Ligand code: PEP
């Protein structure tokens with residue numbers, strides 16, 4: 001089977017009816033680059049930079065970050081690399097910062113909220129990203145955005161750091177595409193407005209499910225309510241994809257739902273442009289995508305939205321894909 005999957009190296013990820021789905025990889029850092037190239041990813045769809053900041057006693061310096069980003073960008077040549085700014089908080093703590101304990105960390109000062117409040121930490125990362133952008137095809141992505149104002153403030157800081165670097169070094173860098181993770185119901189609900197500001201969306205289904213279902217993604221007591229196939233979650237995903245399409249912005253998915261064949265079928269039916277998955281599952285997903293038709297999935301994905309429950313949705317999908 002491994003051997004058979006190798007046949008998909010160098011191939012396009014295209015449905016039977018000719019729709020290209022870009023297959024990108026999720027990475028934690030430069031140590032994953034071999035997996036990205038070995039599995040023929042078309043780019044990096046999510047570089048989780050928080051791993052650079054974790055399991056140590058202090059913040060990574062600008063230089064250290066620059067080296068890590070540069071390595072990833074130069075080793076992927078001209079393929080797109082989407083680097084997500086620090087997504088700390090929730091379950092991901094940085095003990096050396098001695099931040100106050102929160103009673104609801106997932107609803108607290110995490111991700112972009114933390115970065116906007118701790119501007120020096122944010123600017124250091126943005127400077128490292130700007131400098132690294134010379135070495136490849138960088139796109140920057142902000143996590144856990146809930147308002148347009150957060151996006152605009154974060155983007156303004158990136159532009160400021162870029163202009164300052166250009167002025168200091170008397171050079172002009174190419175534009176850097178800037179997008180957001182859509183992982184809060186708020187962002188999904190205003191995705192049509194957000195789409196006028198961003199260059200792309202990447203749907204973070206792991207958090208989007210947690211916040212839509214109000215069920216902590218790590219709490220076993222409520223794991224029965226953590227339902228990727230709940231019609232509420234699917235309706236939000238559909239809305240984000242429609243908003244991207246109608247504003248000519250591409251939309252990807254970088255949460256776990258991008259790795260499951262059943263949800264991939266729905267996402268393709270909804271009109272997704274890109275899936276970012278763990279490198280090791282990439283070729284099996286390319287094989288799967290190559291065997292389905294988008295037009296077959298369109299009707300199914302319309303139908304699931306009016307289902308009463310996740311069970312009903314799953315039943316419909318399984319019936320449609322002849323899995324029963
Ligand atoms: C997500 O929330 O779906 C996501 C991809 O980000 P993370 O899992 O790192 O929160």
Ligand code: MG
Nearest residue numbers: 183204206207
């Ligand atoms: Mg997330």
